[in-house]
Amino acid sequence: MSPVLAGVLQLIALTAALALAYRPLGDYMAAVYSSPKHLRIEKVIYRCIGANADTQMRWPAYLRGVLAFSVVGVLFLYLLQRVQGGLPLSLGFASISPDQAFNTAASFVANTNWQSYSGEQAMGHVVQTAGLAVQNFVSAATGMAVAIALVRGFARSRTGDLGNFWADLVRGTVRVLVPIAVIGAIVLVACGAIQNFSGIHGVGQFMGGSQQTNGGAVASQEVIKELGTNGGGYFNANSAHPFENPNAFTNLFEIFLILVIPFALTRTFGKLVGNVKQGYAILATMGIIWLGFTALMMWTEFAHGGPALQAAGAAMEGKETRFGVGSSAIFSVATTLTSTGAVDSFHSSFTAFGGGIQLLGMMLGEIAPGGVGSGLYGMLVMAIIAVFLAGLMVGRTPEYLGKKIGTREIKLAACYILITPTLVLGFTAASMVLPDALGSMLNTKALGAGSHGFSEVLYAFTSGANNNGSAFGGLNANTPWYNTTIGLAMLLGRFLPMVFVLALAGSLAEQKPIPETAGTLRTEKPLFAGLLVGTILIITGLTYFPALALGPLAEGLS
């Protein structure tokens, strides 16, 4: 069997697995977020929080809950790292410096998991499991809560009520993420991922002597890192490390975990707005982009353009033997089209066009299928833009799911899509004129006069502002400039969009529904899915083309 055919078969198997999980998981999540009953453990948790989970919140109250919880999360994680040196089970690691601790705290709370530290060299058991892994759960649950609030905005009428943030947060964690994570972690251990608390210990070597190696709660963190589209690896090598991702099956399983909730949430959306076909149209849009990007990535990686890869004979630099080119290509697209940022192969060493596909995937706003929750709300904002454009073409007031898309809604949607480009292009441009920032680039000796070095910086801010977390790892990002600016990009890129999404949800929920007429744009039809794909590609293209031309395109064509 040729590697290309094996790659295609893996993609088919993955698609089939996702299709099997789509309905049960999507329906289950719809039931979780609309059930009036609380589990016993949830009641205990609500009592600890001191919140009444049955109170309905209007959008400002919902937003205050999100922000309060996240501010506390950043401060707690910051302090935990700052006092690491004095904590038990810290494996002798010192406290983290202020700028790096800020960067890491912002990164994990914002569901980004950009890592300017090296896991096995910096973080002990307590910070990894009680700090970083906890944010992997709750930042994902926060994203899902905000997405559900927006869906309720469409589903409800003549009310400002969007649900209860604490209930949504706790239910997403306890009923969705934790159960899947427990099963997934045990599957990973059964395949060879480690799960122990043995700390740093010696292991005998074949030629004699021994080497120090890290033990840790790896499998339990690995599974939620993928499932919650977080991406922060226990080890520096992330999912390329054999202890995180031991074989070709776990590799596919981890890709499945990355994609399963974001895709299934379109079913949840369809259920909650009372028309599953609306969910299918969103699913189709996401699926077309995902499959298209994966096909392009496989094509460019198997063609292995670029002098170094041509000399080697295949694009194997930065890739593991057990995964090969095909499986690594599938992983890298899944991780950059969601907000995951975990890697099983190193993006900086992909072909120039491959790197461009990864960048473009993030620049789309990570909506195909996107991060858990953030993918769905990002895509729904794009759908609003698409119905607006369609409305302009035929001269009708745009509407979506029975709600009028008026001036206020369009203003909020426009603000949403302007945030990340502003952060990405602004900070990248600033870095290009700062000598210290330029000194962090690794690949300046590339052909094409440093375009790969430019891509490293562009990639860093694209990854940060879009809450991805993967990197062109050559960039030395552990400097005060990058730690601070990427930290800001991650926080602003996560929470400003949430402000606009919740405001939008509030404004939609207050409207009264407009009856469907013969002139209503049928948003559950293939035509609309096509229009949505076009809208996404055109908006992203117009925004980022000049930057892409200076980076990966210049490198690939040189």
Place this chain on the structure above:
Amino acid sequence: MNNSVRNTARLIAAGLRALLVLTVVCGVVYPLVVTGVAQAAFPGKANGSEVSSHGKVVGSSLLGQRYDKGKDKHGNPIPDLKFFQPRPSAGLGSNKTNGVNTQYDLQVSGASNLGATNTDLVKAVQERKKWVSETYDVPESKVPADAVTSSGSGLDPDISPEYAQLQTGRVAKENHLPANTVEKLVKDHTDGRLLGFMGEPRVNVLELNVALKDLVQSGGRG
């Protein structure tokens, strides 16, 4: 004003309590339960898949290592050609200065991060190709890609079957074994794709070298 400060304080306190209780659930109970199940059901795997030879731990089957006989005067390791050699490892762990080869250092996982157009990488690939071609006496066109590129983790435990087969002649000669015995050994240690289509065929270098050592000690009768 006083009211809004008090409301904010109350909200922050609720957020803190929520974080603490969820930390207990996701950061204490969850990892301990998973560890308990893992240690009870799969102790060998949960503790790093260690491989033993003659009662001594010789490494983890999941982590690559080097097979050297000392270092030259520049401090570069000299490969021991009696044993099968792993992929080049040029991972640049971010806590070491760029350019330091981690040489399968277990605590500095990571990749070179060099781009496809990087002239340093082009040079490194060409040098490695020349080395493999001269050491194992094969034309450069026969050298597979994994033999001249470094992996993502820098700890790749595997090499391709092509790279393993290409080393058999020299390994057999160094160990005074018949070439076809060593070729057969490699074949026996070649794993195909999982279920026929997942990943790529590979040879685990540590397990192969353990078997090779046993073969040599038994005088080639395997």
